[in-house]
Amino acid sequence: MTLPTHDRYCDEIAHQVEQLRAVVTSGADLTATVPTCPDWTLEMLVLHMGGALRWSGTLVRKRAEENVPDEEIPRGDGPETPGDAEALDAWLAEAGELAVGALREAGPDAKVWSWSAIHTSGFWARRMAHEITVHRADAALTAGLPYEVAPEVAVDAIDEWLQIVEWKQRAEPDETASRELRGPGRSIHLHATDTATELNAEWVVELTEDGVSWRRDHEKADVALRGPLTQVLLAFYSRLPLDSPELEVLGDRELLEFWLARASF
Numbered sequence: 001m002t003l004p005t006h007d008r009y010c011d012e013i014a015h016q017v018e019q020l021r022a023v024v025t026s027g028a029d030l031t032a033t034v035p036t037c038p039d040w041t042l043e044m045l046v047l048h049m050g051g052a053l054r055w056s057g058t059l060v061r062k063r064a065e066e067n068v069p070d071e072e073i074p075r076g077d078g079p080e081t082p083g084d085a086e087a088l089d090a091w092l093a094e095a096g097e098l099a100v101g102a103l104r105e106a107g108p109d110a111k112v113w114s115w116s117a118i119h120t121s122g123f124w125a126r127r128m129a130h131e132i133t134v135h136r137a138d139a140a141l142t143a144g145l146p147y148e149v150a151p152e153v154a155v156d157a158i159d160e161w162l163q164i165v166e167w168k169q170r171a172e173p174d175e176t177a178s179r180e181l182r183g184p185g186r187s188i189h190l191h192a193t194d195t196a197t198e199l200n201a202e203w204v205v206e207l208t209e210d211g212v213s214w215r216r217d218h219e220k221a222d223v224a225l226r227g228p229l230t231q232v233l234l235a236f237y238s239r240l241p242l243d244s245p246e247l248e249v250l251g252d253r254e255l256l257e258f259w260l261a262r263a264s265f
Helices: 006-024 042-062 085-106 121-143 151-171 176-180 229-236 253-262
Strands: 037-041 186-192 202-208 211-216 223-227 248-251
Touching: 006 042, 006 085, 006 121, 037 042, 042 085, 042 121, 085 121, 121 151, 151 186, 151 202, 151 211, 151 229, 176 253, 186 229, 186 253, 223 229, 223 253, 248 253
Parallel strands: 186 223
Antiparallel strands: 186 202, 202 211, 223 248
16 A cells, blocks of 8 residues: 655645635635534634644644644634634635645654654644545535545545554553454445546455454445445545435444444544
8 A cells, every 4th residue: 555645745735725715715604513523613623623734733843752732833723813714714824834834844754743653744744634634524514515535635534544543442452432343353345436446445444352454455344335435535534424325335334333433533
């Protein structure tokens, strides 16, 4: 499995920032509740994403050996004027420039603290690319706007999610969700129906007594989730209901719902 390059991740962050800014300036109601993150309004979602970019960009710029305190993150709490779309747009643009600039300058191999087992700037490039890819979907769904993502980005976002769940199983084996995902052999198949063969956009996830494992493959499983790649991505991130018309669930639906309720980090 070959990852996208560091520059590709940086390009995607910049692109997704532009797309999220377009939602902010579209006239969308910033006070609207985000249906996929119901504790947030649209403005709160953007503040979260911009804050994450500023935080990760600060970590990378400082080559931090541990997490940085909030007061070291430039303007991390948002623009001075709440509810102002123009100010929010400018603040988000600055956040993107800070993160992408720091990542490009660092390259993929600089040593940087992270909450994962991978302590490099490359980890943050990949993580922020997928963080904003999914949260931009949240924003587009809230505003009733169309959403598209490059196929290679969607495939890598699913890979990364599975790798994080796998890592959490090892790092926090006694955490409730990690423990519940272990058990007698159960399997999930994800199948994107609209992608080029070279993307190999199919996954088999196995839940075993030893923990979660996964691979890219086409195999029969206890439950299969089928549909266009973007819709499979959003459903797997719990952004799209399983009964959406674009999707098909074959087999043990309860197992898939069980996974979605526990596979988090």
